[in-house]
Amino acid sequence: MKILLLSTYEEKGGAAIACKRLLKALNKQEDVEAKMLVLQKQSEDPDVKQAQEGGFGQMSDLWNVAYERLSFLPYERAPSVRFQFSIANTGQNITSHYLYKWCDVVNVHWINQGFLSIKTIGKLMHGVKPMVWTLHDMWAFTGGEHYAGNNRSFENESGFSELVNRPAKKDLSHRLWKRKKNLYSASPYIATCSAWLKKEAESSSLLSSATIRNIPNPIDLQKFVPGDRMALREKLGLPKDKRLILFGAFNLKDERKGMAYLFDALGKRGSNEQDCLVLFGKGDVPDLGIQQHKMGVVKASDMAKLYSACDVFVSPSVQDNLPNTIMEAMACGCPCLAFDVGGIPEMIDHKKNGYLAKFGDASDLAFGLDFILEHPDLASECRPKVESEYTEDIVASRYLEYYREIQSQWKG
Numbered sequence: 001m002k003i004l005l006l007s008t009y010e011e012k013g014g015a016a017i018a019c020k021r022l023l024k025a026l027n028k029q030e031d032v033e034a035k036m037l038v039l040q041k042q043s044e045d046p047d048v049k050q051a052q053e054g055g056f057g058q059m060s061d062l063w064n065v066a067y068e069r070l071s072f073l074p075y076e077r078a079p080s081v082r083f084q085f086s087i088a089n090t091g092q093n094i095t096s097h098y099l100y101k102w103c104d105v106v107n108v109h110w111i112n113q114g115f116l117s118i119k120t121i122g123k124l125m126h127g128v129k130p131m132v133w134t135l136h137d138m139w140a141f142t143g144g145e146h147y148a149g150n151n152r153s154f155e156n157e158s159g160f161s162e163l164v165n166r167p168a169k170k171d172l173s174h175r176l177w178k179r180k181k182n183l184y185s186a187s188p189y190i191a192t193c194s195a196w197l198k199k200e201a202e203s204s205s206l207l208s209s210a211t212i213r214n215i216p217n218p219i220d221l222q223k224f225v226p227g228d229r230m231a232l233r234e235k236l237g238l239p240k241d242k243r244l245i246l247f248g249a250f251n252l253k254d255e256r257k258g259m260a261y262l263f264d265a266l267g268k269r270g271s272n273e274q275d276c277l278v279l280f281g282k283g284d285v286p287d288l289g290i291q292q293h294k295m296g297v298v299k300a301s302d303m304a305k306l307y308s309a310c311d312v313f314v315s316p317s318v319q320d321n322l323p324n325t326i327m328e329a330m331a332c333g334c335p336c337l338a339f340d341v342g343g344i345p346e347m348i349d350h351k352k353n354g355y356l357a358k359f360g361d362a363s364d365l366a367f368g369l370d371f372i373l374e375h376p377d378l379a380s381e382c383r384p385k386v387e388s389e390y391t392e393d394i395v396a397s398r399y400l401e402y403y404r405e406i407q408s409q410w411k412g
Contacts, residue, residue, distance in 0.1 A: 135190060
């Protein structure tokens with residue numbers, strides 16, 4: 001079977017990383033050949049191809065990205081929400097690409113920010129090749145929001161988006177919802193990375209008749225393995241005599257990652273000289289009355305070392321699907337603390353391999369932090385959970401089963 005995976009980025013962002021991991025997992029299976037087609041290529045991997053190559057193609061890609069962002073400017077509520085809403089009014093015609101003609105099945109992943117337009121997605125849905133759309137957020141069934149927050153209008157006709165400057169029944173999100181509805185006349189084949197996202201998609205007006213399977217992201221357990229904690233601390237320049245609390249994100253100030261809740265929780269615990277907050281990612285954080293160690297942007301190849309060196313990984317996201325970071329930390333034997341939200345409860349077994357705090361409750365987050373730090377035995381239960389559900393072979397076999405099922409039903 002020949003499979004084509006589509007993703008805006010190759011290695012930038014959680015969705016792209018998950019897609020690249022699936023590519024690797026599929027290519028380990030017998031009689032399977034997978035390729036990944038991207039807007040922006042970031043490695044020398046021969047299985048990853050850039051959709052448009054050469055100077056002209058790259059200029060065209062940059063224009064598509066810029067045009068989509070500029071199109072949203074008159075509508076955006078504030079600069080902070082600029083990348084939380086996608087119009088998808090421009091992109092590439094993938095159906096003319098040689099890899100589309102080569103493959104047996106197309107698997108669309110995160111394709112926003114100038115790669116595929118709503119119109120092109122419609123062409124793929126009604127194309128000559130079976131198409132599966134793997135959802136990494138809610139965008140496919142909202143009016144443009146990647147995460148809808150408290151706005152449940154996607155269950156009907158979308159509107160009143162909190163991300164646009166003039167929310168109304170027939171605002172920008174409603175108009176985009178109508179464009180999607182016109183293209184989703186075929187019942188699409190959907191995969192979601194969590195049971196939570198599957199339930200949300202099923203409750204939406206756009207995907208209520210779709211065929212939806214819940215298939216998690218895979219992880220390479222040869223790369224993410226527990227290491228010698230003290231030896232790694234010495235290698236990374238981390239204190240050996242502290243309890244290390246790890247927190248990080250691509251952008252530390254991304255409101256959705258919940259840094260404010262972590263800071264509140266640390267404040268409620270008061271001064272604790274035993275602890276050190278280890279931070280990775282872009283952005284500065286204020287003085288929180290706790291020793292800090294800033295790692296900056298950490299290479300993907302070094303993340304396993306960082307997880308293994310720490311006592312707890314905190315991920316207080318306010319809305320998330322199936323975070324790669326939690327899966328990675330658990331694979332390295334690092335217990336995780338997070339809110340009981342999105343797909344996270346499917347990963348963390350409360351008080352067994354981590355702690356699930358009540359959503360938005362900084363006091364419970366503080367309690368959970370102390371609980372994990374006082375129960376180091378939780379670490380031994382982390383990796384078995386990942387081994388039982390998220391290995392490359394388990395996830396790849398579930399995808400191949402779905403691909404074959406769709407092939408048998410396809411009438412394109």
